[in-house]
Amino acid sequence: MRQENRVDPARTALQPKPLMAVLHGEVPAVPPMWLMRQAGRYLPEYRALRAQKGGFLELVYDSEAAAEVTLQPLRRFGFDGAILFSDILIVPYAMGQDLWFEAGEGPRLAPILGDTDLSALTPDFSRFDAVYETVRLVKAALDPAVTFLGFAGSPWTVATYMVAGQGSKDHAAARRMAYSQADRFAALIDAIVDATVTYLSGQIAAGVEAVQLFDSWAGSLAPTQFERWVIEPNRRIVERLKAIHPDVPVIGFPKGAGAKLADYARLTGVDAVGVDETIDPHWANEALPAGMPVQGNLDPLALVAGGRAVEEAVDTIRTAFFGRPHIFNLGHGILPDTPIAHVEALIGHVRQAREPD
Template identity: 40%
Template sequence: MADSLPLLLRAARGEQVERPPVWMMRQAGRYMKVYRDLRDRHPGFRERSEQPDLSYEISMQPYRAFQPDGVILFSDILTPLPGMGIDFDIIESKGPIIDPPIRSLAQVEALRPLDAAASLPFVGEVLGRLRQSVCNEAAVLGFVGAPWTLAAYAVEGKSSKNYAVIKAMAFQEPVLLHRLLTHLADSIAAYVSYQIESGAQVVQLFDSWAGQLSPIDYDVFAAPYQKRVVDQVKAKHPDTPLILYISGSAGVLERMARTGVDFISLDWTVDMADGCARLPQHLGVQGNVDPGLLFGTPQAIRERIVDTVLKARGRRHILNLGHGILPGTPEENARVFFEAGKSVNELLGAAV
């Protein structure tokens, strides 16, 4: 029966597999014409991500086109915030907007614990439908934002280039920020468990902005709350693999390894061999092809995949990009990436 499980799930659990599984961060999205056509008909991002039929359709678009080994829920890391009492909007040209931002103890104390089943039923519905649709041909991935990154959005009120507002809170009002991070961690843990119970077989935690912290501040404001999420999820679902991704993580890789996750997703600024050398052997690695390479030639893409897979040999490895696929990437080059990933054994043989 084990061999009937999806390749990505078997790899993530540490089983011997015939090749590294392959999927892509942001594989459902703007580089695909079929997505852009749907977006033109449904311009509101929250409509696309919170209306179950639309979220399901978008999640399935890259699976139908490329047959990756993982199908990831189309959603947003901010999706659970309204269930806690933090509303948001996403404006196509500006990104997320949270108004009013969270700046006071009274606002934090007014937040609700997340009841994921009650406030996010569409997430559970989509995950269940994805499991039914792909059966064991691919693993169904869930994802969440980690507490530091969600706090940064909530406190800044929008995307930021310097994170000055939340860093000011961290260094002037640390007790307030820790209260917010604790609330977010407990709610996110409940959200991860809900995704697993709804059908997610692997879950990725995105702490996209934690790479903007110095290592000493990562130890205070990010890592403990990543671990708080992981510990609560593992207490309920010990066999569900968890992946942690941070953009710009080169300075904190060893620290990421201590959070209790099963996989570290490397961004493309870390050499795969260096990343593997810096991480304990029991941890899996995901990544880490530069998304910009997908603007190059098919040969360049294949050669980089061979290089990445060779450097990760001997480790649990999920082939992926080192960040999300970029808008404007030629769809045919995405196809090359997936096809090369799935035929990597033949490519490795040819490279010898």
């Protein structure tokens, strides 16, 4: 698993980075692309390595293995962006909750903060160190033209897991706490903001070139709650990161935001915004700030279906965002049953060197 190919820094400085160029406002003829969860279960090489390591968290905390997983889709598909292989729940783990993954059921956190006060946790930010080492290993082996993306979960989404101790369909435990114990919930959000700034700043110092904030459950909140628990905490993260790393782009991805996406884009200070598959790209192009880079928004299920459905969706998205800085991506993570041949066909169709109809 050791990464043998070292990158010549002088060569790196001379290589164009299409994805970074778009994040800085350029509009190329063909959009750069990467796919959320591009390092994952749809790849046989990933499944083999995970089976060897014995579990997801074991894979994340083996830096050489995690670097290998990060690089696997780059070797196979030649994407323009590499996304760090890790998990959004590394932040609550470093904040002092125990973290494990139940087979077939997903992550578990303890103690459950719906029942326990935040002061009961003992933070241990050394739990970030293995992730930083993964970043360094990937950076040393990465093609100079590929942009390296780090990430973290946004505070609201992370809090839903910390309060319930696991994922849920409606995030009711966190929503109830946010309404009925707003001061207590605000203290949790503040602590997540602090840990997230530390985590992302460490990723940047180790070598990532841009970061994405995943707010996967932003769509479960009412508008006023969205302003308080999505827009404001993300704004604070961006503001603090920019004070430390002013030239590092931040992509915000509030899945399910709907019409609230426009306010998110204007008020958080993010450099680019991810658009999920439920949003009409034509509406997004009109509603979002002029010139702001966008990312998205192919339905992951369309990619599973493949064929003409994908081609038509790609053409619609490219037409909608024509003239705007655009990173082609899915509207959420790639699904485990996605055929590799469909990913290859998608890449070929996106990269046709022609203007959209």
